[in-house]
Amino acid sequence: MTLSACGGGGGSNNATDGKENPDGTVSIYGTEPKSTLFPANTTEAGGGKVTDSLFSRLVGYKTEDGAPYNLMADSITTSDAKVYTIKLKQGWKFHDGTEVKAKNFVDAWNWAAYAPNAQQAASFFSPIAGFEDVHPADENAKPAKDKMSGLELVGDYEFKVTLNGPTSVFTTMIGYTPFAPMADSFFADPKAAEAKPIGNGPLKFVSRTPNALIKMERFEDYKGEDKVHFKTLDYKIYSSQETAYQDLVAGKLDFMEALPPSAKVGEKYKADLGDAVVNANLLGQSAIAFPQYIPEFKNVKLRQAVSMAINREQITKTVLAGSYVPSTSFVSPGIKGYRPDTCGEYCKYNPEKAKQLFQESGFTGTKLTIQSNQDGGRKEPLEAACNSIKQALGVDCEFVGATNFGAFRQIVDGKQLTGMSRSDWSADYPSIENFLNPLYRTGGSSNDSNYSNPEVDALLKKADETANEDEAIKIYQQAEDIIARDLPSMPTWNEKGIGGRSKNLLAAKMSFKRQGALESFRVKA
């Protein structure tokens, strides 16, 4: 089944058989947004899926593999990966009828990066020259300016971006939610936009009942190729995934991008949903980090021994009920530049060698621990990992749970871990860069293991600065090889994206971002 990617609008679609209702209604599982519905402020799933459908950015990502393509951008050109000239397609409109021009991008990016506007994703603009002026590193300092020097308006439909240094991934990065344009009316009154966001995406905002419903409608003037084939969209907010799943099976809810654990037990969902199961590659990577500030984890043999003592194959099949696959690499499958088995023998279960390495490591402690939040099904697989370690190495291993994600992250961010810790990563945009820089670079934003290796830092820097994408990927891969040798955290498993649609939908796909690919939805007449 191929998706017709015709930008010309209208026309019949050949994606499915069966009568289709082009003006139907779709309801999608939602969770209450945790922040205001500004693109640069929605970094979690509940709000992210809302802003992603309200706003379109310069580039979009293909549903299947996440490959970026020009969406609002007509062209993005650069000679040195440092200065980019971006031309826009003309005729695009915001939901209030005003045209999307280059200044809407420049103003929106400046606004989002400006520290006093307190946008969660402000740091994503840090590659742009002049970011330090609008967003000083010291949070108490007053920003010197409110505009980044690196953004320069050339014409109504053209602007120039100068970066601090060459950053080849920039063309992929600008497809991420915070890089959306904002309408003129937004800057006049951001407070009003909080209640009724005005975007330029395939759907426009209609109304919102807190904790219950977010209603949207097709934007008829939408010019992008990812336009939707239904009229109204309801994000129904659920407090329990179980209840939402019951609704999905009963046909009261049309799409869920994740299924509750109870549906995955014994692959019950296959019986419930039949051919309405929706699969996708995800940008996720589950790992267990060895914090380098704990002296015993400085010993690479211990890290390797522990990694080899975990029976990933068995845990993914039993405890995780087949909804995960064992991971053998530091990048998730499906990403350009992914190579299987970069972790080599150290991510393969081998109790004999593990035991031998463990004895060579001279570990003198009494027990190992794995820390994580214990809600949301996080506890069981890690307890199983602990059991596997216990059996293979003959050392005591214990799961130490925090009550919830917030409590757990407080420990991690405060560098107060006392043992190994769950370090799951979900990439922001589909690039090998986003799997390495935040996690393994010295001082990276999610470097839970506190890993620091000048050699890796140098390679990552070099790759960032390489304009040619294929060459850059090769250098990222070299960095990955060194990380695999050092093993600051051990890849454990990759989640299989499993979602479901109701019988009301003829077709639905899921993107690597674990969101419904709305342009693929077809409603039954």
Added chain:
Amino acid sequence: MGRYVLRRLLQLIPVFLGTTFLIYALVWAIPQDPFAGKCGQRPCDPAYIAEMSQKLNLNDPLVVQYFKYLGNLLVGDFGTTFNGVSVGEQIATSWPITLKMGIIALIIEAVIGIIAGVLTGLRKQGFLDNLVLVSTLFLISLPVFVTGFVLRLYLGPQGFDFMDTSVSSDPTFGELILPGFVLGSLSMAYVARLTRSSIVENRRADYVRTAIAKGQPQSRVVGIHLLRNSLIPVITFLGTDLGSLMGGAIVTEGVFNINGIGGLIFRGIQEKEGIMVTGIVTLLVLVYLLMSLIVDLLYAVLDPRIRYE
């Protein structure tokens, strides 16, 4: 009577101040950074934390924070949560739903519970008595979520198809009958048992014997003399129950996906949004206080020996 009511109403003020402060202090005493985990796998941007802390008065000492909150509350501003939606608006959407469900639950437990209690109390040791005793024991031993899941499974589309698996975002009375039943089922069992034992006890009372001796008909003896006096403990129970039905409906709300007060409190505690928790709990405290006032006034109606001067 009027002065009594006035005095009771005036008592609400110190209780209101005390509880709000206590709850405010308790929520802020939860040992967790409100920004931990808020921005996913990476720590929040320092500038974001600084701005939001200032906006939500997180940097002030507790007492200052509390009085700022109280000041806003007096002009009707419940404050704003992290996602920019005002607490007042969230309560305004959830409150009527919870109230509806709470009243349905209360009616169900009162009507079914009292009827069952009276019937069994009059015919002690009979078949009906044993049936009610066993079935209430059964209900009491079941956790609410079990009752909820089982009823949803058997009455929902996969069972007899009497109802949907969840309620709509703005539920009608009809949709809330089943959740209301689930919510009230436990208390219904208590009400039945409470009424029964009260009736059994009062049947031997002197005034009942006098009424029978006067030759009054059975219905009048039971309906007027016996029931009115026997209902006093039941009314006390029912009165305080409305408050706990409203605040304690988290489980039922989750099972049927009802956007109610219980869920708001739960989320408020999880997200460490003190103003949300304080706002709702304050309202619940007021409900408790008003209900207990109504109950006290009802005593006088039910029992002629009680007077308020």
